[in-house]
């Protein structure tokens with residue numbers, strides 16, 4: 001490729017930037033007679049030892065770029081961007097001017113949602129996943145010549161969500177990790193004031209994202225889907241992000257709350273899906289090629305029905321993993337991997353729990369809510385250690401939601417839960433809200449009722 005020398009460039013820097021040697025550049029540029037004399041504006045040839053991976057092009061890093069931002073911009077995940085750039089050893093260190101490989105921008109429009117084809121996917125399955133018709137999906141992807149043949153890694157444009165307020169997050173579909181990632185991209189494009197970061201990866205490498213609403217100094221945190229078959233809490237939080245952003249943009253009062261005032265005073269940090277591997281297992285079942293296939297069958301008592309599964313993909317219950325008398329949680333639960341209640345080999349042994357615990361330690365949360373299902377109850381205490389104000393806060397939660405506030409007696413407390421640890425470690429208000437009623441996984445038809453009960457709770461919690 002050709003490169004135009006910029007002021008301040010040296011051959012050594014250029015070589016480093018493109019991952020080649022100075023000698024290789026000199027060999028490709030016989031016109032350069034003195035390696036110390038290159039001039040701004042001069043065009044030199046950069047020898048590319050290997051062609052960039054097919055389907056990719058090159059991108060020059062701009063000031064302020066992060067790899068996560070670039071990945072979002074090109075509609076891929078951070079992990080996929082790293083796969084295209086094996087030369088990057090430390091993803092947190094990229095510098096302006098550096099050249100990296102990115103996918104060729106073809107097909108998906110800049111505002112749309114993008115889905116990366118996974119092994120075993122069909123157009124029909126993807127259409128169902130995103131709540132669009134097969135015809136719409138095919139029409140949105142004219143670049144696909146044969147819709148019956150998809151290649152894993154291929155990028156599919158998901159129609160809908162292009163600038164229509166209130167239309168990005170679908171709440172009438174089986175909402176999985178791919179929906180979180182695709183909707184997050186679309187939300188960030190539609191509402192550029194939404195920011196997000198990757199706080200870790202699941203056992204199987206899925207990205208755990210934290211999304212921030214607001215810029216204020218007061219920080220609060222909501223998370224969902226610690227438990228796999230409680231995934232309905234994820235679209236609850238995603239829809240809240242979308243509606244909060246829309247109301248912020250419109251500057252309107254929402255359910256009696258001044259969204260712009262909340263935005264200025266508070267940063268609401270939301271992790272919509274703590275346990276993506278478990279959620280995918282519940283939603284899609286055991287599929288050929290599934291990692292831990294045989295173990296999962298054994299841990300599930302030989303059954304291929306995983307609708308009762310709460311744990312992560314290693315059979316560890318992520319809400320028995322925190323440092324709140326973990327030893328007691330371990331003794332109370334099964335001795336090894338199981339659909340639920342196994343506390344794991346050590347506290348925070350699982351990457352998902354570790355990510356949430358580290359994220360919590362790295363912030364100064366005034367209040368946290370962990371969303372679970374079901375029962376329409378709110379747990380607000382742990383061993384009677386909750387601060388006094390927790391009681392008045394939960395009374396207001398209860399009034400707004402119609403849910404019942406419960407303070408478990410210390411002798412019946414479960415241990416190792418996220419809110420338990422938060423209360424124990426910080427003595428600040430921490431809550432577990434159990435939404436919905438019925439049998440897990442709750443049918444998505446309960447979404448409107450769950451939404452109505454919780455939207456004001458999420459708003460109010462940001463004001464206390």
Ligand SMILES: [Zn+2]
Pocket residue numbers: 227230319372373
């Ligand atoms: Zn739960």
